[in-house]
Structures are given as C-alpha cells and as structure tokens.
Amino acid sequence: MIRQMKALLRIKELKQEQALNTMHARHAQLEQAREATRRAFETAEAFRVTIPAREDAVYARVLGRVVGIGSLDDVRADIVAIEHEYTALRDDWDRARQIEARRKEELDEAIAAYRTAVKNRDKYIDITGTMQVEAEEMAALREEIELEDLFTRPARRIA
Numbered sequence: 001m002i003r004q005m006k007a008l009l010r011i012k013e014l015k016q017e018q019a020l021n022t023m024h025a026r027h028a029q030l031e032q033a034r035e036a037t038r039r040a041f042e043t044a045e046a047f048r049v050t051i052p053a054r055e056d057a058v059y060a061r062v063l064g065r066v067v068g069i070g071s072l073d074d075v076r077a078d079i080v081a082i083e084h085e086y087t088a089l090r091d092d093w094d095r096a097r098q099i100e101a102r103r104k105e106e107l108d109e110a111i112a113a114y115r116t117a118v119k120n121r122d123k124y125i126d127i128t129g130t131m132q133v134e135a136e137e138m139a140a141l142r143e144e145i146e147l148e149d150l151f152t153r154p155a156r157r158i159a
Contacts, residue, residue, distance in 0.1 A: 002131050009124040016117040023110040030107050033100040040096040044089035054082050 058078045062071055 002128065002135055005124065005128045005131055009121070009128050012117070012121040012124045016114070016121045019110070019114040019117040023107070023114045026103070026107040026110040030100070030103040033096070033103040037093070037096040037100045040089070040093040044086070044093045047086055047089050051082060051086060055079060058082070 058075055062075055
C-alpha cells in the first residue's frame with residue numbers, strides 16, 4: 001500500500017512541477033505583454049506629441065498661396081490621415097492593454113493551479129509519511145512480539 005501511495009505522491013510531484021512550469025511561462029508571457037503595452041503607449045504618445053507639427057506642415061503647403069479646391073481637399077485628407085494614424089496607434093495600445101489583462105488573468109489562474117498542486121502534493125506527503133511511520137511501528141511491534149514469544153516459550157527438552 002505504501003508503494004502505491006509513493007507512486008501517487010510522485011504523480012502529484014510531477015503535476016506540481018508542471019504547474020510551476022506553466023506558472024513561469026505565464027509570468028514570462030505577462031512580462032512580454034507588459035513590454036508590448038509600454039511600447040504601444042510610447043509609440044502613440046510620441047505620435048501624439050508630433051501631431052501639431054505634422055498638421056502645421058500640411059497647412060504650410062497651402063498657406064499664403066492661391067490654391068484650388070483640389071489642394072484644399074488634399075490638405076483635409078492629409079489631416080484626416082494623421083488623425084486616423086493616431087487612432088490606429090491608440091487602438092494598438094488598447095489591444096495591447098487587453099492582451100496584458102488577459103495574460104494577467106492567465107497568470108492568476110496558473111498561480112491558483114500551482115497552489116492547488118502544492119496542497120495536493122503536501123497531502124500525499126503527509127499520508128505517505130503517516131503510513132510509513134505506522135508500517136515501521138507495526139514492524140517493530142511484530143519484532144517485539146516475536147522476541148517475547150521466543151523468550152516466554154518453555155524450553156524444549158531433547159529426549
């Protein structure tokens with residue numbers, strides 16, 4: 001019986017090890033997601049800071065000149081393109097934050113699974129240890145009984 005419990009304990013230890021590896025992998029994924037979020041934010045923020053200069057450059061092409069309606073439409077299209085580019089960068093940042101949040105949840109789940117695996121392993125360690133102690137006590141008791149039987153039996157006479 002102890003042999004089976006030790007085998008089950010080994011399985012629990014392997015599951016704990018697997019849960020630990022999963023937890024480490026999820027942590028690494030979260031760190032990557034955090035880095036991607038940071039880069040996306042920095043990119044969007046750097047672009048936002050340059051928006052006034054970009055708009056000024058677009059307007060500078062037509063300021064002080066006589067231009068046609070087509071040129072004004074081009075200016076408006078360029079301004080809209082700048083706004084769309086900034087919106088796309090903000091969307092990238094939002095997606096990165098959502099991925100980061102999802103990775104955080106996955107890490108939390110992996111931590112919970114690891115804690116459960118540790119509790120299960122500890123339970124089997126306790127059970128196996130208790131069984132081992134009981135088996136040793138039973139063996140010692142049997143040995144003691146055998147010794148008592150050996151010394152309390154009347155000696156056989158050889159006739």
